[in-house]
Amino acid sequence: MGDDGVMYAPKEVLPAYKEKIVPLADIILPNQWEAELLTDTTITTESDVLTTINLLHERGPHTVVLTSSNLSTDPNVLTGYASCVKDGKKTCVKMAVDKLDAMFIGAGDLFAALWIAWQDKHPDDLEVLKLLA
Numbered sequence: 274m275g276d277d278g279v280m281y282a283p284k285e286v287l288p289a290y291k292e293k294i295v296p297l298a299d300i301i302l303p304n305q306w307e308a309e310l311l312t313d314t315t316i317t318t319e320s321d322v323l324t325t326i327n328l329l330h331e332r333g334p335h336t337v338v339l340t341s342s343n344l345s346t347d348p349n350v351l352t353g354y355a356s357c358v359k360d361g362k363k364t365c366v367k368m369a370v371d372k373l374d375a376m377f378i379g380a381g382d383l384f385a386a387l388w389i390a391w392q393d394k395h396p397d398d399l400e401v402l403k404l405l406a
């Protein structure tokens with residue numbers, strides 16, 4: 274959808290993402306900014322992360338992965354969060370990635386492709402899946 278305040282799609286389609294596309298999805302992998310935009314929230318704490326992830330689960334997806342956030346206090350670490358709901362039970366893990374000092378276009382797309390493939394192989398195992406980060 275976008276990065277750092279810039280949407281790749283026209284902003285007019287945002288309501289369709291919120292109301293139509295998210296409810297159709299089983300798995301969504303927004304970065305922090307995308308998650309905030311989809312839920313009209315602002316994330317400044319881990320508690321906010323959980324609130325935002327829950328709002329996204331409530332719309333339908335059983336898996337919500339916040340691929341990156343600005344919550345890490347270590348400049349060399351990128352922090353993400355993954356949450357799955359199965360049979361009414363929610364599991365959430367935190368992912369710490371060694372941050373490279375560069376900007377990668379398409380990292381989110383690549384991460385999503387890998388995550389979806391591996392989640393198909395390890396449907397209930399966030400501890401395995403978080404190793405992708």
Ligand SMILES: Nc1ncnc2c1ncn2[C@@H]1O[C@H](COP(=O)(O)OP(=O)(O)O)[C@@H](O)[C@H]1O
Pocket residue numbers: 275276303304339340341342351353370371372373374375376377378379380381382384405406
């Ligand atoms: N600077 C970076 N250093 C190391 N890994 C990165 C970096 N940027 C992205 N990644 C990896 O790619 C994944 C997706 O990146 P992210 O920036 O959250 O997606 P998007 O491109 O959608 O904003 C991250 O979870 C992380 O695993």
Ligand code: PXP
Pocket residue numbers: 274275276281377378379380381382383
């Ligand atoms: C126009 C455009 N540029 C770049 C990207 C790459 O986005 P990201 O770096 O967030 O994966 C996308 C996402 O499909 C896109 O649609």
